[in-house]
Amino acid sequence: MDRPDPALRASAAMTAAGLAAAWLRGLGSRDRTAQHRLFVFPHAGAGASAYRLAAYLPDTVEVCTVQLPGRESRFAEPALTSLDEAVTALAPLLADHTDLPYAFFGHSMGSLIAFESARRLRALGTRLPDRLFLSGMRAPGLPDRDPRHTLPDDELLATAAFDGVDAEVQELLLPLLRADLTLCETYTPRAEAPLPCPFTVLAGSDDDSVDRAELAGWRRHTSADFALHLFPAAPHLYVRGAERQLAEMITRTLPARG
Numbered sequence: 001m002d003r004p005d006p007a008l009r010a011s012a013a014m015t016a017a018g019l020a021a022a023w024l025r026g027l028g029s030r031d032r033t034a035q036h037r038l039f040v041f042p043h044a045g046a047g048a049s050a051y052r053l054a055a056y057l058p059d060t061v062e063v064c065t066v067q068l069p070g071r072e073s074r075f076a077e078p079a080l081t082s083l084d085e086a087v088t089a090l091a092p093l094l095a096d097h098t099d100l101p102y103a104f105f106g107h108s109m110g111s112l113i114a115f116e117s118a119r120r121l122r123a124l125g126t127r128l129p130d131r132l133f134l135s136g137m138r139a140p141g142l143p144d145r146d147p148r149h150t151l152p153d154d155e156l157l158a159t160a161a162f163d164g165v166d167a168e169v170q171e172l173l174l175p176l177l178r179a180d181l182t183l184c185e186t187y188t189p190r191a192e193a194p195l196p197c198p199f200t201v202l203a204g205s206d207d208d209s210v211d212r213a214e215l216a217g218w219r220r221h222t223s224a225d226f227a228l229h230l231f232p233a234a235p236h237l238y239v240r241g242a243e244r245q246l247a248e249m250i251t252r253t254l255p256a257r258g
Contacts, residue, residue: 020093022074024064026054027097034062036254037102039094039129041110041117043136043237044180045173047072051239053105056247061254064097066090066113070176079179083187086113091120098127103254105246107239108209109184111137115221116187118195128197130255132222135202136236138210139217140189145209149181198225200253202246204234 020027024039025048038061040051048065049072057063068086070079080086094117106114111134118129148156156178157170199222201215212228219226231238231245239246 020096023067023090023093024097025049025067025073026062026064028062029054030059030062033059034100035060036130037062037064037097037100038250039102039104039114040065041104041106041114042066042068043108043110043239044184045071045177047074052243053247053250056244057251061251062100066110070179079176081179081182081186083112083116083183086183087116087120091117091124095121095124095126101130101255103131103133103250104129105133105135105250106137107135108137108236109180111135112140112184112187115140115195116189118197119192122195128195131198131200131253132195133200133202133250133253134218135239136204136207136210138214139219140187140221142214142217144185147181147185149178149185194221194223196223198222198227200227200229200249202229202231204236204238205230205232206234207236207238209236 038053038057040048040053040063042048042050042065048067051065054061054063067074068080069077080089090113098121104114104118106112114132115134118132121128148159151159153174157174199218201218203210203215212230215228229249231242234242
């Protein structure tokens with residue numbers, strides 16, 4: 001049997017490294033000190049730079065933030081409109097970087113992508129996250145209260161998502177937000193066994209997009225420990241003002257190195 005050409009192997013390795021670098025911002029940033037890895041999945045309309053958790057986590061935790069197509073360094077790429085498509089591309093890259101104990105943190109749309117990525121990793125037979133931190137999103141399978149992805153442009157621009165955004169920036173963000181809303185609002189979870197990973201479900205106490213019962217609905221998707229925590233007097237995007245408190249909670253909850 002012919003052996004693979006070394007040049008082809010090297011090219012494939014470079015391609016895989018390039019894909020990982022595009023999708024996982026911060027990968028390798030703490031090579032010398034990392035004992036854990038935290039994968040962060042941003043909310044709809046956001047890119048990797050929207051989250052600054054690394055600044056508040058110890059250097060023993062490497063933070064890798066998912067950069068989906070259509071934003072920031074990947075602005076020229078078409079945004080994805082299918083959660084399954086996103087997970088199909090992302091899960092193999094995550095699977096290649098599970099050498100350290102790791103956890104997922106997802107906010108809003110990111111919670112759904114984190115959850116489905118964990119289920120896909122289970123299907124791949126890969127080491128699973130030590131914990132899922134799922135934030136600001138109702139449990140999978142619960143109906144959307146007010147679907148927005150099919151709204152006409154003027155009505156979508158009038159929603160709270162664009163409050164305070166410059167008109168020119170609104171026009172740039174509109175296709176991205178519509179794509180992200182489509183990804184979330186057309187998602188239907190498949191019937192699968194609960195994940196064996198512990199869940200910590202989080203939200204701001206003043207988040208009017210989700211209530212306690214909808215958050216508690218995540219409980220049926222794990223066969224392990226479950227915790228629910230509300231940040232007091234905090235809105236839907238509480239993450240932007242609570243990075244320190246969130247990082248402290250994650251650090252306390254991560255298991256010992258092993």
